[in-house]
Amino acid sequence: MNKTIIKQNFLKQLKLVGLGILMVGASIFVLFLGLEDIMTGRGSPLLDIIFGAFGILFFGLCLAFIIFRLIRPKNILVIDEKGFVNNSTMFSGRFVPWTNVNNIYIKSVLSERFVTVNTKSGKDIDITLNAADITYEEVLNIMQEYLNTYHTK
Numbered sequence: 001m002n003k004t005i006i007k008q009n010f011l012k013q014l015k016l017v018g019l020g021i022l023m024v025g026a027s028i029f030v031l032f033l034g035l036e037d038i039m040t041g042r043g044s045p046l047l048d049i050i051f052g053a054f055g056i057l058f059f060g061l062c063l064a065f066i067i068f069r070l071i072r073p074k075n076i077l078v079i080d081e082k083g084f085v086n087n088s089t090m091f092s093g094r095f096v097p098w099t100n101v102n103n104i105y106i107k108s109v110l111s112e113r114f115v116t117v118n119t120k121s122g123k124d125i126d127i128t129l130n131a132a133d134i135t136y137e138e139v140l141n142i143m144q145e146y147l148n149t150y151h152t153k
Helices: 010-040 046-071 136-151
Strands: 004-006 077-079 083-086 095-097 101-109 112-119 124-127
Touching: 004 136, 010 046, 077 136, 101 136, 112 136
Parallel strands: none
Antiparallel strands: 004 077, 077 083, 083 095, 101 112, 112 124
């Protein structure tokens, strides 16, 4: 079997940038609400300031990562007969050989979907395809085909 490469879609990545800008803007707004409460002496601004500052930091870091991936795109997933490399998140990128894989399935958490790889060490590797032009079912089928081919060797 040849190598299968799942690439990111520029327009989907651009939509994620827009969402990131919106979330950072909303966090700045919440922070300013808290600061306004301090100046006017109304209410308890502590929660607004904490949530606003946390939101700016969290969504700002996410936005920076998304913009970095927009400028310097990386393959989301590289699959071959030896294993796969998952680059779908900020903290991924290691090669996982098929010898370490128990099974592969689709998992939903709230409204988010993942292709999940259960490893022999008991850890799950979640692959997100938010910026890809392929469905979760298609990636699941491709990965299961490679895994089955590996096991039949």
